[in-house]
Amino acid sequence: MNSQNNGIRRNEMEIVFDAIARNESFARVAVAAFVTHLNPTLEELADVKTAVSEAVTNAIIHGYENYEGCGVHGEKPAARTAEHPGKVRLQCVLEGDVIHIEVEDKGKGIEDLEKAMEPLFTTRPELDRSGMGFSFMEAFMDDLDVKSEPGKGTLVRMMKKLGTTAWIECEE
Ligand SMILES: Nc1ncnc2c1ncn2[C@@H]1O[C@H](COP(=O)(O)OP(=O)(O)OP(=O)(O)O)[C@@H](O)[C@H]1O
Ligand SMILES: [Mg+2]
Numbered sequence: 001m002n003s004q005n006n007g008i009r010r011n012e013m014e015i016v017f018d019a020i021a022r023n024e025s026f027a028r029v030a031v032a033a034f035v036t037h038l039n040p041t042l043e044e045l046a047d048v049k050t051a052v053s054e055a056v057t058n059a060i061i062h063g064y065e066n067y068e069g070c071g072v073h074g075e076k077p078a079a080r081t082a083e084h085p086g087k088v089r090l091q092c093v094l095e096g097d098v099i100h101i102e103v104e105d106k107g108k109g110i111e112d113l114e115k116a117m118e119p120l121f122t123t124r125p126e127l128d129r130s131g132m133g134f135s136f137m138e139a140f141m142d143d144l145d146v147k148s149e150p151g152k153g154t155l156v157r158m159m160k161k162l163g164t165t166a167w168i169e170c171e172e
Helices: 023-038 042-063 133-140
Strands: 010-018 087-095 098-105 143-149 153-161
Touching: 010 023, 023 042, 023 087, 023 098, 042 087, 042 098, 042 133, 042 153, 133 143, 133 153
Parallel strands: none
Antiparallel strands: 010 087, 087 098, 098 153, 143 153
16 A cells, blocks of 8 residues: 555435435445445445445434334334434445445434344344344445443444455545
8 A cells, every 4th residue: 555645535424314214325325436446346335335324214214213104114104204314324435445434323322233234133023024134234345343321222333345456546
């Protein structure tokens, strides 16, 4: 790595969006677009998109308990539909060819994090959840760290090295 380039090799973006189901695809595509100039392989791109999708979906359906009431399974709007949905914060930091991603909600938080991260553990079997979200994040990214506090929210941090070494030096 050329240390002289360290300054310009960092690139950051942050978006905050409503915690509603249709924004899950928006988040996935936003992250993919952000890393495109690194020319990631299709597999790397799919891995990152899946991990983001799982974390954002969790924020929406678990963190905020799908306030919109018309979530992934089209259930009838709940009484609380009138409430404004919470916000999800998505931050991406590129350091060279490593992407650091944070997905944060200020929702209900996780009581037992250790249990929640076990494969096949879900608190929402009635929504056909399979309890594999955290396992996918772990499998598809190089590192996963989750902090959560009941009543306060959840912060998911993950990182992945994208297999490219060529930083496209076309920036002015
Ligand atoms: N952001 C969050 N806020 C509150 N609880 C969460 C959050 N993310 C995960 N959880 C809890 O952790 C459990 C496990 O999450 P995980 O993503 O592994 O499985 P799932 O979402 O239940 O199922 P799947 O992701 O396979 O559809 C969830 O059932 C939920 O109880
Ligand atoms: Mg999940």
